[in-house]
Amino acid sequence: MDETAVAETPEVAAPSGDDWNPVERVILERRSVRKYKDRQVPENVVRRILEAGRFSPSAGNSQPWKFVVIRDREMIDEMERHVVRWCRLFRFFLDWRSSPLGRLVPWLMAQVSIRVKRNQLHPIPFGAICLIAEGKLKAFHGAPTVILILEDRRGVSRPQVDVGVCGQNMVLAAHSMGLGTCWVGFVELLKYGLKWRRKFGVEFPYRFCEAICLGYPYGRPDGMIEREVMEVDWYEDGAKRSVCQGGKDVTA
Amino acid sequence: MSLLSWRERLTIPTYDNEEYATTGRLFIDHELCNGCGVCAQICPGKAIEIRGEGREKKAYLEEVFPQCMSCNDCAAICERDAVTAAVAYDFGYYFKKLNRGEFRKPVPY
Ligand SMILES: Cc1cc2nc3c(=O)[nH]c(=O)nc-3n(C[C@H](O)[C@H](O)[C@H](O)COP(=O)(O)O)c2cc1C
Ligand code: SF4
Ligand code: SF4
Numbered sequence: 001m002d003e004t005a006v007a008e009t010p011e012v013a014a015p016s017g018d019d020w021n022p023v024e025r026v027i028l029e030r031r032s033v034r035k036y037k038d039r040q041v042p043e044n045v046v047r048r049i050l051e052a053g054r055f056s057p058s059a060g061n062s063q064p065w066k067f068v069v070i071r072d073r074e075m076i077d078e079m080e081r082h083v084v085r086w087c088r089l090f091r092f093f094l095d096w097r098s099s100p101l102g103r104l105v106p107w108l109m110a111q112v113s114i115r116v117k118r119n120q121l122h123p124i125p126f127g128a129i130c131l132i133a134e135g136k137l138k139a140f141h142g143a144p145t146v147i148l149i150l151e152d153r154r155g156v157s158r159p160q161v162d163v164g165v166c167g168q169n170m171v172l173a174a175h176s177m178g179l180g181t182c183w184v185g186f187v188e189l190l191k192y193g194l195k196w197r198r199k200f201g202v203e204f205p206y207r208f209c210e211a212i213c214l215g216y217p218y219g220r221p222d223g224m225i226e227r228e229v230m231e232v233d234w235y236e237d238g239a240k241r242s243v244c245q246g247g248k249d250v251t252a
Numbered sequence: 253m254s255l256l257s258w259r260e261r262l263t264i265p266t267y268d269n270e271e272y273a274t275t276g277r278l279f280i281d282h283e284l285c286n287g288c289g290v291c292a293q294i295c296p297g298k299a300i301e302i303r304g305e306g307r308e309k310k311a312y313l314e315e316v317f318p319q320c321m322s323c324n325d326c327a328a329i330c331e332r333d334a335v336t337a338a339v340a341y342d343f344g345y346y347f348k349k350l351n352r353g354e355f356r357k358p359v360p361y
Contacts, residue, residue, distance in 0.1 A: 016360070016361055017360055017361075018360060019360070020358075020360060028358045031325050031328045031329075032296070032323070032325060033294075034293075034294045034296060034325070035290075035293055035294050097268065107266075110266075111264070111266075114264050115264060118264070118346070122343075122347065123265070123267040123273070123343045123347065124297075124319075124321055124341075126267055127267065127297065127319040128296070128297075128319075131297070131298050131319070136298045137296065137298055218290075219290055219329055219331075220329065220331070221294065221325065221328055221329045222328065223327075223328040223329075224328075224357055224358055225324035225325075225327050225328050225336075225357070226324060226327070226336060226337070226338075226355035226356055226357050227324070227355060227356070228322075228340050228352040228353055228354065228355055228356075229352070229353040229354060229355075229356050230351055230352055230353065231351035231352075231353070244353065246353075246356040246358070246359055247353055247354070247356055247359075
């Protein structure tokens with residue numbers, strides 16, 4: 001093909017040590033927001049955020065998601081209560097530190113369960129289940145708008161990855177407009193019992209996956225923070241290097 | 253060399269064993285902290301306690317196995333830059349953290 005005939009993508013300069021560009025800034029300053037103002041997000045803003053989701057990349061362009069927008073205070077509170085009830089149930093059977101069943105039985109059940117559900121019962125969500133059960137932590141953080149992302153199980157390859165990509169697109173769009181968001185993995189608990197599956201019409205091919213809560217943040221939660229540096233393997237010029245991302249490289 | 257030994261792969265740690273599990277740890281500058289409590293309200297692990305009265309009201313990391321996930325959301329919201337998570341959580345064995353180092357801000361390479 002004649003190469004001179006195609007339009008070129010202009011290169012954007014990214015000199016070392018330069019200030020972050022606006023997109024990088026939104027990505028790096030985004031923090032999960034867990035306290036919101038009561039004020040509702042305008043409808044057009046939510047629609048713009050959903051557009052960011054609609055144009056997300058997905059395997060085979062399968063777009064394996066369905067959005068459900070909930071802006072009804074009563075309904076969000078009811079979902080919250082459902083999650084709390086199920087967390088209490090899990091804590092009753094699995095938390096050997098507090099269960100009225102004594103120490104041994106819940107401990108054994110926990111040992112079995114965490115081997116079956118290693119990711120869901122990782123110490124962090126396990127701790128969160130207990131905190132939600134005790135009423136100390138909220139699942140939806142009192143946000144005025146919640147966007148459920150249902151996964152279409154017929155998607156190409158790994159639809160859950162597509163849901164993640166799509167959700168993060170919406171999250172970043174929201175933060176670029178001064179909104180706050182938080183991912184809510186605990187929305188998965190709505191699959192237990194018939195009530196919410198009926199209400200949201202969650203049957204094959206759909207299933208609960210993740211949700212994003214959305215609202216105007218209390219205070220100023222966004223900002224750059226410190227994170228662990230990480231080791232990156234780097235292959236170039238026929239050699240392998242180990243790169244310390246975020247820190248000083250040690251040449252071995 | 254493998255990343256996890258067979259023993260580590262097969263041992264699922266219990267959540268509150270201080271012998272091998274490290275929680276996130278905070279550095280709180282009590283000179284700067286005024287005990288406003290915003291960090292405690294937004295902390296996803298409810299790992300921050302506000303103790304004391306009047307001018308002595310300050311933030312503290314919970315003493316008994318705080319569920320700090322070293323997310324630094326407290327650092328981001330604190331208007332006085334009084335708090336940072338400086339140690340990452342690591343539950344050991346099956347959940348041992350791999351290829352991570354100390355805490356750093358984003359670097360504009
Ligand atoms: C898929 C997913 C699910 C999450 N679920 C929850 C949740 O249920 N509750 C919560 O408070 N935070 C949840 N989070 C937010 C994480 O805790 C948060 O992203 C992490 O601590 C890093 O902090 P940052 O988002 O402020 O950078 C979730 C994040 C992701 C990506
Ligand atoms: S650490 Fe910061 S946010 Fe937390 S109580 Fe002290 S001043 Fe307030
Ligand atoms: S780093 Fe995160 S989990 Fe730890 S105390 Fe701060 S807000 Fe809480």
